Amino acid sequence: MSNDLSISNPHPKIDVFEKLGLALASVGIIILLATWFGYTFENNALFLTVSISSIVLGTVVFSARKYLTQLEGIKNNGVYHSSLSSRGVVGWIIGIVLTSFYIFLYWFPEFLGLGENGNTNRGLIALFDPLSMWFKNQAASQWFVYGTIYTVCIVALGIKFMLKYRHNRYQLIRTTVVIIAQFFLAYFIPEILEGLNQEQAYFTKDLKNFWPLNYYFFDEWHLNNMQQSGSMGMFYLVWGIAGFLIITPVITYYVGKRWYCSWVCGCGGLAETAGDSFRQLSSKKLSAWKLERWMIHSVMVFVFLMTAGVLYGYFAGVSEIFGLSIYDYLRQPYGFLIGSAFSGVIGVGFYPVLGNRVWCRFGCPMAGYMGLFQRFKSRFRITTNGGQCISCGNCSTYCEQGIDVRAYAQKGENIVRASCVGCGVCSAVCPRGVLKLENGSEEGRISSGPIDIKNKTLNL
Amino acid sequence: MSRNIVIIGNGISGVTCARSLRKLDSACKITLISAETKYFYSRTALMYVYMGHMPFENTQPYENWFWEKNRIELVHRFVQKIDTSKKQLHFSDGTALFYDSLVLACGSKSNKFGWPGQDLKGVQGLFNYQDLLAMEENTKGISSAVVVGGGLIGVEMAEMLHSRGIHVSFLVREKDFWGAVLPKEESKMIERHIREYGIDLQMETELKEIKGSEKVNAITTSKEQEIPCSFVGLTVGVSPNIEFLKSSAIPLDRGILINEYFETNVSDVYAIGDCAQFKQALPGRRNLEQVWYTGKEHGETVAHTILGNKKAYAPGNWFNSAKFFDIEYQTYGMVNASLKENEATFYWEHQDGKKSFRIVFDKTTQAVLGFNAFGIRMRHEVCDKWITNKTAVKDVMNKLAAANFDPEFYKYHEKEINNAFQNQLS
Numbered sequence: 083m084s085n086d087l088s089i090s091n092p093h094p095k096i097d098v099f100e101k102l103g104l105a106l107a108s109v110g111i112i113i114l115l116a117t118w119f120g121y122t123f124e125n126n127a128l129f130l131t132v133s134i135s136s137i138v139l140g141t142v143v144f145s146a147r148k149y150l151t152q153l154e155g156i157k158n159n160g161v162y163h164s165s166l167s168s169r170g171v172v173g174w175i176i177g178i179v180l181t182s183f184y185i186f187l188y189w190f191p192e193f194l195g196l197g198e199n200g201n202t203n204r205g206l207i208a209l210f211d212p213l214s215m216w217f218k219n220q221a222a223s224q225w226f227v228y229g230t231i232y233t234v235c236i237v238a239l240g241i242k243f244m245l246k247y248r249h250n251r252y253q254l255i256r257t258t259v260v261i262i263a264q265f266f267l268a269y270f271i272p273e274i275l276e277g278l279n280q281e282q283a284y285f286t287k288d289l290k291n292f293w294p295l296n297y298y299f300f301d302e303w304h305l306n307n308m309q310q311s312g313s314m315g316m317f318y319l320v321w322g323i324a325g326f327l328i329i330t331p332v333i334t335y336y337v338g339k340r341w342y343c344s345w346v347c348g349c350g351g352l353a354e355t356a357g358d359s360f361r362q363l364s365s366k367k368l369s370a371w372k373l374e375r376w377m378i379h380s381v382m383v384f385v386f387l388m389t390a391g392v393l394y395g396y397f398a399g400v401s402e403i404f405g406l407s408i409y410d411y412l413r414q415p416y417g418f419l420i421g422s423a424f425s426g427v428i429g430v431g432f433y434p435v436l437g438n439r440v441w442c443r444f445g446c447p448m449a450g451y452m453g454l455f456q457r458f459k460s461r462f463r464i465t466t467n468g469g470q471c472i473s474c475g476n477c478s479t480y481c482e483q484g485i486d487v488r489a490y491a492q493k494g495e496n497i498v499r500a501s502c503v504g505c506g507v508c509s510a511v512c513p514r515g516v517l518k519l520e521n522g523s524e525e526g527r528i529s530s531g532p533i534d535i536k537n538k539t540l541n542l
Numbered sequence: 543m544s545r546n547i548v549i550i551g552n553g554i555s556g557v558t559c560a561r562s563l564r565k566l567d568s569a570c571k572i573t574l575i576s577a578e579t580k581y582f583y584s585r586t587a588l589m590y591v592y593m594g595h596m597p598f599e600n601t602q603p604y605e606n607w608f609w610e611k612n613r614i615e616l617v618h619r620f621v622q623k624i625d626t627s628k629k630q631l632h633f634s635d636g637t638a639l640f641y642d643s644l645v646l647a648c649g650s651k652s653n654k655f656g657w658p659g660q661d662l663k664g665v666q667g668l669f670n671y672q673d674l675l676a677m678e679e680n681t682k683g684i685s686s687a688v689v690v691g692g693g694l695i696g697v698e699m700a701e702m703l704h705s706r707g708i709h710v711s712f713l714v715r716e717k718d719f720w721g722a723v724l725p726k727e728e729s730k731m732i733e734r735h736i737r738e739y740g741i742d743l744q745m746e747t748e749l750k751e752i753k754g755s756e757k758v759n760a761i762t763t764s765k766e767q768e769i770p771c772s773f774v775g776l777t778v779g780v781s782p783n784i785e786f787l788k789s790s791a792i793p794l795d796r797g798i799l800i801n802e803y804f805e806t807n808v809s810d811v812y813a814i815g816d817c818a819q820f821k822q823a824l825p826g827r828r829n830l831e832q833v834w835y836t837g838k839e840h841g842e843t844v845a846h847t848i849l850g851n852k853k854a855y856a857p858g859n860w861f862n863s864a865k866f867f868d869i870e871y872q873t874y875g876m877v878n879a880s881l882k883e884n885e886a887t888f889y890w891e892h893q894d895g896k897k898s899f900r901i902v903f904d905k906t907t908q909a910v911l912g913f914n915a916f917g918i919r920m921r922h923e924v925c926d927k928w929i930t931n932k933t934a935v936k937d938v939m940n941k942l943a944a945a946n947f948d949p950e951f952y953k954y955h956e957k958e959i960n961n962a963f964q965n966q967l968s
Contacts, residue, residue, distance in 0.1 A: 095707075153738060153739065153867075153868060154868065155867070155868030156868070158593070158594070158595040159593050159594055159595070159705040160593070160594040160705070161594050161595060162594045162595065162596065162597050163594040164594075168597075249868075250949065251949070251951040251952050251953070252949045252950050252951050252952070254951075255951050362596075366600075367605060368605060465947075467919070467921060467922045467923075467947055468861070468921075468922025468923050468926065469835055469838075469861065469922060470835075470861065470863050470872065470922055472584065472586040472587075472834050472863075473554070473584040473586070473587075473603045473834075474584050474586050474587035474590060474601070475584060475587055475590075475596055475600045475601050475602075475603065476587075476590060476595060476596065478600065479595070479596045479600045488603055489603070492603060506949060506950075509949050510949070511595075513865040513870065514863040514864075514865065514870065514872070515863065515870050515872055515919035515920075515947060518919070518947050518948075518949060518950075519949065519950060520950065
């Protein structure tokens with residue numbers, strides 16, 4: 083049915099300044115692609131600078147021109163007429179490119195140019211050598227390359243998101259925090275600390291990357307490296323444990339899991355910025371919700387079991403439980419299936435096909451853990467404004483977590499769902515001012531409908 | 543044997559009626575008939591499909607399995623005639639269907655006032671799914687259009703066309719935009735906003751003639767201006783869709799005549815929603831109620847009566863909402879276009895000219911009567927309580943922030959609004 087409606091009129095064409103911005107960003111992307119396909123530049127510092135700055139600048143020029151020439155307001159015109167955002171050819175191509183990038187990144191980094199066994203880096207990895215040298219005086223790893231590109235995407239497309247939603251202060255403040263959290267907490271400060279403590283063995287220095295999202299936190303090597311790194315290591319160890327035991331439940335009680343998922347989390351940050359064009363592609367079917375509940379809680383149980391096994395091994399000084407290798411049967415499968423295949427390849431690679439929150443919705447154990455608090459013990463809810471809902475479906479369409487928001491709103495019920503990441507877009511796109519994210523008393527949080535607007539004789 | 547209830551029309555009224563019936567009684571047989579689409583969709587969302595915000599499937603609030611699960615039988619056919627003496631419906635394909643109780647929820651159709659050329663290709667209204675398909679077809683590759691009629695559908699159509707880069711001339715008969723409903727200040731705000739979008743808004747201008755041989759190519763206005771265009775949207779209101787009932791025994795006026803129980807003069811035949819006309823309007827209400835929320839209330843209330851638990855229609859305080867391009871509008875209680883004798887008002891407008899607040903109250907008792915909010919969201923429950931409790935306007939103004947429903951971190955204007963209110967008093 084909708085095919086009839088997808089091809090006819092093209093939307094107002096992009097103008098010359100927008101094209102200029104796109105061309106500029108393309109230059110940066112072509113440099114990355116060229117090195118991915120094996121080309122090694124003589125002057126990596128120059129080309130890396132050109133690549134990153136043209137991606138950021140090009141994106142800003144394009145989106146500033148696109149959005150600032152329009153009046154403030156919701157900018158979803160043509161989302162379902164665009165090949166990129168409606169699973170068209172462009173969407174599929176980008177999905178395939180992203181997916182293959184992740185496959186190379188996790189399992190074949192030598193094809194990205196990683197120099198193994200003492201060899202120097204080539205291609206894409208070598209392109210990032212100068213920046214890595216500047217931070218920590220060592221050649222780039224595939225993870226440094228990934229972290230840098232990831233941060234560039236969040237900054238550039240985060241700015242685009244802010245221009246698009248410039249009328250909405252919730253979105254502006256939230257996205258500012260997303261960009262700052264990624265740039266400083268996840269990237270700049272950890273890399274600087276690596277550079278300052280080069281004699282130390284590696285441990286994660288991203289303050290917000292809590293277990294169980296960071297599933298290797300309790301690995302033997304990680305625990306050892308933290309303990310061998312003096313007071314800084316001990317700080318990170320204590321902070322990490324307090325993170326999931328105290329900080330996460332307490333903040334989630336007061337404001338819901340959004341403080342993490344759509345404000346500071348790296349996965350969420352990428353989804354909200356780079357993934358914004360794909361939020362409407364999540365499935366809203368009841369069957370998808372059923373699948374979601376099975377999957378996310380299975381992964382959560384898996385990470386608990388895996389970690390329990392790893393910790394048992396660590397404290398008991400053994401490598402087997404019931405005669406089975408802890409590494410081979412728990413730790414390694416989790417890292418491969420969940421840590422790499424699910425969160426990376428499917429989670430981001432499939433953005434243009436399944437939507438931008440596949441990992442957060444179906445897989446992330448941190449989201450599952452916080453979801454339990456949000457559903458059963460939290461002050462957060464999305465309030466439905468009495469009887470004003472007209473069942474249009476914008477809220478459900480643009481819910482990246484696939485929540486059928488309308489199903490609640492049209493009954494006058496508040497939305498209290500484990501999976502809501504509190505991005506606030508349902509509230510933004512609602513044409514009738516029906517939805518409001520808020521924290522309040524637990525009493526009456528899950529309401530049964532607006533009795534005040536019913537026919538009076540029905541209330542007798 | 544369980545009761546056989548047939549509903550004609552699967553819009554919000556008919557669907558709410560069907561759902562309420564099933565909630566109240568698991569035994570009755572429910573049949574929901576529509577010639578428009580098999581599955582219920584939200585009419586208010588048609589514009590978002592055209593603008594590319596949503597695929598059509600997303601306008602359907604229930605998944606397709608919902609109807610079978612709730613044993614609501616869907617019939618996608620056109621009812622041509624109703625024989626109330628035999629309690630039988632006749633479809634255009636020659637088939638027939640018996641009923642024990644019949645609910646008419648057949649909605650509205652777009653008005654046309656006999657303009658020359660109104661049946662040319664490229665001239666249409668916007669009410670149903672077929673209109674949406676037609677509009678898609680009629681606006682393919684065009685660059686200019688005319689919309690006639692300054693109501694809610696008119697402004698939606700202007701926004702739709704504008705989203706496709708089509709230049710719109712917008713003819714409005716009244717002096718003030720949506721002037722039958724909005725007070726002057728609000729009308730002017732909306733007019734400014736429509737013009738800000740580059741829409742050629744022509745107030746106090748009517749359509750005189752639509753020109754073209756097969757397809758429209760121009761119109762002339764009451765001011766003798768000729769506007770070349772490839773599309774004309776006629777959005778001059780809707781009226782009850784009751785053509786097919788004219789041969790039946792059911793009494794009609796502008797709509798299907800009903801009492802406060804939604805009963806027609808023919809036993810076991812009820813009418814709800816847009817097509818129903820109350821013989822006697824409730825105080826402060828119209829006898830034709832053609833909005834989403836009243837349709838919902840009609841459907842829910844009549845379900846009780848049909849199942850033998852007679853309930854009169856007694857709606858709560860009036861409310862409504864709309865969106866004019868980027869400006870959201872909410873209203874609670876009664877705010878009339880011009881003040882009634884006993885009424886006084888306070889109006890505040892933000893300096894950006896895109897937000898406003900109005901409160902109407904009783905001059906003598908000071909009791910609050912209604913609110914208009916533009917660009918500011920207000921809490922339904924709180925406003926409703928104030929109106930029901932006849933709270934004094936001063937108390938409302940002092941506690942106004944309690945009714946704010948804007949997203950978190952938005953700038954609050956209540957203090958400024960209340961200061962302006964206090965200044966006006968002193």
